[in-house]
Amino acid sequence: MQTRLYSKKSISIRKFLYILPFMILLGVFAYYPLYGWVYAFFDYMPPIPLSESPFVGFKWFHSLVENQVKVDQLLQVIKNTFGMSGLALLFSWLPMIFAIFLTEIKAVRFRKFIQTVTTLPNFISWVLVYSLAFSMFSSEGIVNGMLKQLGLTDSPILFLQSSDHVWLTMWMWMTWKSLGWSAILYIAAIMGIDDSLYEAAHVDGATRMQVIRHVVLPSMLPTYFVLLMLQIASFLNNGLEQYFVFQNAFNKENIQVLDLYVYNLAMGGGSYSVSVAISMLKSLISVVLLFSVNGLSKLLRGESIV
Amino acid sequence: MSDSAAELAPREPAHRVDKKMKFQVSAADKFMTVLIYTLFSLFALVCIYPFYSIIINTISANDLSAKGDVVFLPKHIHFQNYLDVFKIPGLGNAALVSLGRTVIGTTLTVGASAFLGFMFTQEDMWGRRFWYRFTVITMFFNAGIIPWYLTMRSLHLTNNFLAYVLPTIVAPFFIILVKTFVESTPKELQQAASIDGAGTLTLFFRIMLPICKPILATVAIFAAVDQWNSFQDTLLLVTDSKLYSLQFILYNYINQASSLSTMVNLQNAGSTAMASLATKQTTTSIRMTVTIIVVAPILLVYPIFQRFFVKGIMIGAVKG
Numbered sequence: 001m002q003t004r005l006y007s008k009k010s011i012s013i014r015k016f017l018y019i020l021p022f023m024i025l026l027g028v029f030a031y032y033p034l035y036g037w038v039y040a041f042f043d044y045m046p047p048i049p050l051s052e053s054p055f056v057g058f059k060w061f062h063s064l065v066e067n068q069v070k071v072d073q074l075l076q077v078i079k080n081t082f083g084m085s086g087l088a089l090l091f092s093w094l095p096m097i098f099a100i101f102l103t104e105i106k107a108v109r110f111r112k113f114i115q116t117v118t119t120l121p122n123f124i125s126w127v128l129v130y131s132l133a134f135s136m137f138s139s140e141g142i143v144n145g146m147l148k149q150l151g152l153t154d155s156p157i158l159f160l161q162s163s164d165h166v167w168l169t170m171w172m173w174m175t176w177k178s179l180g181w182s183a184i185l186y187i188a189a190i191m192g193i194d195d196s197l198y199e200a201a202h203v204d205g206a207t208r209m210q211v212i213r214h215v216v217l218p219s220m221l222p223t224y225f226v227l228l229m230l231q232i233a234s235f236l237n238n239g240l241e242q243y244f245v246f247q248n249a250f251n252k253e254n255i256q257v258l259d260l261y262v263y264n265l266a267m268g269g270g271s272y273s274v275s276v277a278i279s280m281l282k283s284l285i286s287v288v289l290l291f292s293v294n295g296l297s298k299l300l301r302g303e304s305i306v
Numbered sequence: 307m308s309d310s311a312a313e314l315a316p317r318e319p320a321h322r323v324d325k326k327m328k329f330q331v332s333a334a335d336k337f338m339t340v341l342i343y344t345l346f347s348l349f350a351l352v353c354i355y356p357f358y359s360i361i362i363n364t365i366s367a368n369d370l371s372a373k374g375d376v377v378f379l380p381k382h383i384h385f386q387n388y389l390d391v392f393k394i395p396g397l398g399n400a401a402l403v404s405l406g407r408t409v410i411g412t413t414l415t416v417g418a419s420a421f422l423g424f425m426f427t428q429e430d431m432w433g434r435r436f437w438y439r440f441t442v443i444t445m446f447f448n449a450g451i452i453p454w455y456l457t458m459r460s461l462h463l464t465n466n467f468l469a470y471v472l473p474t475i476v477a478p479f480f481i482i483l484v485k486t487f488v489e490s491t492p493k494e495l496q497q498a499a500s501i502d503g504a505g506t507l508t509l510f511f512r513i514m515l516p517i518c519k520p521i522l523a524t525v526a527i528f529a530a531v532d533q534w535n536s537f538q539d540t541l542l543l544v545t546d547s548k549l550y551s552l553q554f555i556l557y558n559y560i561n562q563a564s565s566l567s568t569m570v571n572l573q574n575a576g577s578t579a580m581a582s583l584a585t586k587q588t589t590t591s592i593r594m595t596v597t598i599i600v601v602a603p604i605l606l607v608y609p610i611f612q613r614f615f616v617k618g619i620m621i622g623a624v625k626g
Contacts, residue, residue: 022421279453
């Protein structure tokens, strides 16, 4: 008995030892970067190492609100972040509608084709999206070529260098890339709808739109709710790549979201400490947001989302 | 679980209802059908046309494509561009880097996801619940790119190939996929094997790994696409041009294609065959040809593996 207990314990430990190397990797690449936040409390100027940099406490956090120029700049960045995340939030129902109407198509081959083609852009990188955008919309691009041939314009329209409607065009590229893919979850939800519901609706003489409104839509709302909550939780995380590749001297003011601003400050301007300070605030607010929506979900639906 | 995207969407109910109601189909319904077909066709066209137009431009006369004249069909077809781009120094090397990180990175990620997904189902493992949470929770926070950059630099992972493949080894989302899959297999399999005296590792390699093949294929496809498309890590961590990936080099080319086209043309000036305007490299031809080379693997792989992508997101949705 004694020996069996001992061996059980040792098996348990040995199994842990198998995964230990992976947990160390995770520690290094997911948790250790949090240590990078200490740079926010030092006056770090490369190449002088952190150990020799002076400790400045909350200086950089204060500096964010001290100087009017900086305040204005940060406000513009926050405005961009809110504008672009807000637009995405406003149209967050699009994939759901996409799925509803896609499943209304009865020609299987056509539907399959549409689904394959509209999902494809999700699998190319932002650099490639930018390259496609450049080929289509640059001054020598295909769209300008077409417009010129049709005699609609004399001089090329500078779509990509324009500082107008940047939020909208960024939202459109985002939608182009991800709409078809995002719809898949909803298509799965539609697939899960019980046949008897359709039959009941039919018996009651429901029209096509009535079936959509009273049968299909309600059964997708749980999925929509969860995705909406997750989207709110990542409100500040627009990501860097899309805005980085589309950024240029003309649209810079309207395209800089927090992630890009932080990058530009550090890698462009060398202000690592300020950049880390903003990063840190952003991450903390994001975690608070996540807990909030999780709490909200528990309150409204009785289950957590994470 | 359905096997392909096609089987996902509307099933019988819609058909049945319509057959029975055939005589009742209203004008509004007909209008809606036409509207749905038109809108989806348009969106599909918007999704596919950019790829199509670039492909036809790369095989058309370069002087015409530079003016934006090639719109619907290729004009004066030639394949000189695809021979010429490989004269750009660094492109071949970047292709090797991208291929290398995709093969090595994917192998490591798939192996680790399989092993960890399996291990997290082992209820007698010490601290199983804690370590599982320790892993999954990393999906919901990150330190930010600059703190990440600074710590990676302190670990000497700048200008280092390892920076491409090490951070992606432990991937929580993939681990969840595998774990869900393992949990759906009959428990008796594992029990029978352990009674026969198989240890944890034997169990994993002999029993679970072969069973998990379908889900591992899904993970492999996702991981490979992620690796191939990765751009941000090169941007932040790499300054050594020998380690540039194709994505990064494409980004550079979009911004400097004019000097590259001049260079290729100078190289070609030596050989007498190259004189025609149609095959002379332009900013546009270089940029578009490199774009197609970078996107080609995705375009080739995507139609074949689409069902794996769909499967992946569905399993993830159930559990994640």
